[in-house]
Amino acid sequence: xxxxxxxxxxxxxxxxxxxxxxxxxxxxxxxxxxxxxxxxxxxxxxxxxxxxxxxxxxxxxxxxxxxxxxxxxxxxxxxxxxxxxxxxxxxxxxxxxxxxxxxxxxxxxxxxxxxxxxxxxxxxxxxxxx
Amino acid sequence: xxxxxxxxxxxxxxxxxxxxxxxxxxxxxxxxxxxxxxxxxxxxxxxxxxxxxxxxxxxxxxxxxxxxxxxxxxxxxxxxxxxxxxxxxxxxxxxxxxxxxxxxxxxxxxxxxxxxxxxxxxxxxxxxxxxxxxxxxxxxxxxxxxxxxxxxxxxxxxxxxxxxxxxxxxxxxxxxxxxxxxxxxxxxxxxxxxxxxxxxxxxxxxxxxxxxxxxxxxxxxxxxxxxxxxxxxxxxxxxxxxxxxxxxxxxxxxxxxxxxxxxxxxxxxxxxxxxxxxxxxxxxxxxxxxxxxxxxxxxxxxxxxxxxxxxxxxxxxxxxxxxxxxxxxxxxxxxxxxxxxxxxxxxxxxxxxxxxxxxxxxxxxxxxxxxxxxxxxxxxxxxxxxxxxxxxxxxxxxxxxxxx
Numbered sequence: 460x461x462x463x464x465x466x467x468x469x470x471x472x473x474x475x476x477x478x479x480x481x482x483x484x485x486x487x488x489x490x491x492x493x494x495x496x497x498x499x500x501x502x503x504x505x506x507x508x509x510x511x512x513x514x515x516x517x518x519x520x521x522x523x524x525x526x527x528x529x530x531x532x533x534x535x536x537x538x539x540x541x542x543x544x545x546x547x548x549x550x551x552x553x554x555x556x557x558x559x560x561x562x563x564x565x566x567x568x569x570x571x572x573x574x575x576x577x578x579x580x581x582x583x584x585x586x587x588x589x
Numbered sequence: 590x591x592x593x594x595x596x597x598x599x600x601x602x603x604x605x606x607x608x609x610x611x612x613x614x615x616x617x618x619x620x621x622x623x624x625x626x627x628x629x630x631x632x633x634x635x636x637x638x639x640x641x642x643x644x645x646x647x648x649x650x651x652x653x654x655x656x657x658x659x660x661x662x663x664x665x666x667x668x669x670x671x672x673x674x675x676x677x678x679x680x681x682x683x684x685x686x687x688x689x690x691x692x693x694x695x696x697x698x699x700x701x702x703x704x705x706x707x708x709x710x711x712x713x714x715x716x717x718x719x720x721x722x723x724x725x726x727x728x729x730x731x732x733x734x735x736x737x738x739x740x741x742x743x744x745x746x747x748x749x750x751x752x753x754x755x756x757x758x759x760x761x762x763x764x765x766x767x768x769x770x771x772x773x774x775x776x777x778x779x780x781x782x783x784x785x786x787x788x789x790x791x792x793x794x795x796x797x798x799x800x801x802x803x804x805x806x807x808x809x810x811x812x813x814x815x816x817x818x819x820x821x822x823x824x825x826x827x828x829x830x831x832x833x834x835x836x837x838x839x840x841x842x843x844x845x846x847x848x849x850x851x852x853x854x855x856x857x858x859x860x861x862x863x864x865x866x867x868x869x870x871x872x873x874x875x876x877x878x879x880x881x882x883x884x885x886x887x888x889x890x891x892x893x894x895x896x897x898x899x900x901x902x903x904x905x906x907x908x909x910x911x912x913x914x915x916x917x918x919x920x921x922x923x924x925x926x927x928x929x930x931x932x933x934x935x936x937x938x939x940x941x942x943x944x945x946x947x948x949x950x951x952x953x954x955x956x957x958x959x960x961x962x963x964x965x966x967x968x969x970x971x972x973x974x975x976x977x978x979x980x981x982x983x984x985x986x987x988x989x990x991x992x993x
Contacts, residue, residue: 498658498659499658499659501924502921522922524659524856524860525654525659
């Protein structure tokens with residue numbers, strides 16, 4: 460996927476929403492900007508499939524040598540799939556953050572929150588943080 | 590648990606010691622400096638910016654937390670050379686009468702009678718034995734051969750220590766000059782560090798014994814050179830005028846880079862000192878910690894001495910319930926961070942003060958204050974990391990010792 464196809468949360472997670480068997484499924488990951496800022500990733504703690512998630516709330520954490528960071532869900536719903544290969548291969552987040560580096564898939568419930576940004580708006584937020 | 594006398598990181602303490610180290614739990618990406626804030630800048634600030642240093646606030650200073658990767662900077666220091674701008678550390682110069690005797694009344698370690706050329710690591714305590722700071726006291730002579738004392742203090746404690754010293758010296762003929770903002774301090778650390786400095790300095794750092802120093806000329810400029818550091822590696826530290834800092838840094842950097850070394854930021858300094866088992870003020874040390882708990886016996890000299898806090902230390906030594914600084918190794922890669930609780934079964938027996946998955950050991954290690962009944966080497970404990978218990982084993986501090 461290219462970042463232009465995604466929506467972004469202020470907290471640097473991305474979501475890709477698609478119809479699948481009549482369900483709305485959101486694939487969630489973290490942005491290349493976030494991966495670059497974190498550097499030296501060593502650990503990722505992920506929830507199990509079946510866990511309910513709420514937009515804006517933590518669903519896991521990613522840890523670098525320096526610090527632990529929360530992963531926030533951009534979407535309401537239930538986790539239907541977890542990228543279990545990721546925690547042992549965190550370098551995938553560097554090489555392919557918007558593809559192989561996906562973290563969880565969520566069966567979306569309700570509307571997509573309105574505060575998600577397109578890639579241009581998200582890039583603007585990142586640029587302004589510098 | 591009723592016996593948790595040590596509350597090292599209670600909320601009242603947070604925020605006093607800069608934002609980088611005390612806030613491990615943060616949003617992704619919150620690493621850029623708030624540009625509206627007036628931060629102090631070291632004489633090497635522009636160099637850091639030009640070399641992709643990620644500048645963060647630390648104790649009121651704009652400091653490079655990393656340039657490339659923490660792991661790379663850490664390993665570079667262990668394998669060749671890491672260069673650290675530590676100009677934010679406070680540098681206080683003393684003059685007057687009986688300076689050593691005056692300092693000796695305020696330090697847990699003997700300063701009076703220490704011969705010229707020597708550097709002493711010591712704690713400073715308040716009347717109730719709380720640790721105000723951990724410091725290095727230098728007894729050196731200047732280029733003219735005149736002896737003097739100076740002290741390096743933590744950036745976060747500089748104002749506090751200057752006030753503390755000023756209050757204590759009332760009526761005494763001693764002057765304190767804080768040269769922190771007009772000078773620079775550069776740590777050159779690693780197995781090849783002294784080689785990089787040798788040809789630039791009138792004194793070969795290898796000729797200095799560990800924890801000694803001298804005033805000399807480096808790149809022709811007056812500087813203090815000492816065989817000291819905070820990484821667990823051999824190496825030296827250079828203090829020079831702010832006007833000369835860039836010249837010295839550039840010359841050493843050229844040699845360091847040629848030897849496979851480079852600049853390293855505060856984050857690598859933190860993982861290096863953690864592996865080396867060195868305490869960091871604001872984490873292992875605070876005003877709610879008594880020196881008797883720190884397992885820094887070499888830095889506490891009680892016999893035949895009187896100093897502020899001494900009776901409180903003697904009292905604390907009799908208390909067999911006080912938690913003591915210890916080392917933990919966790920299974921897996923998850924790091925226990927400051928404030929994680931340590932359990933023996935259901936009983937809370939300690940608290941983590943620093944922790945990380947560290948680059949050289951490739952293990953999750955922590956320093957923690959642990960009840961004396963549960964800190965024997967090899968003891969299995971558990972650490973609560975965000976509600977999940979993880980197995981931990983009590984291990985020797987330092988976690989890492991350089992090969993001899």
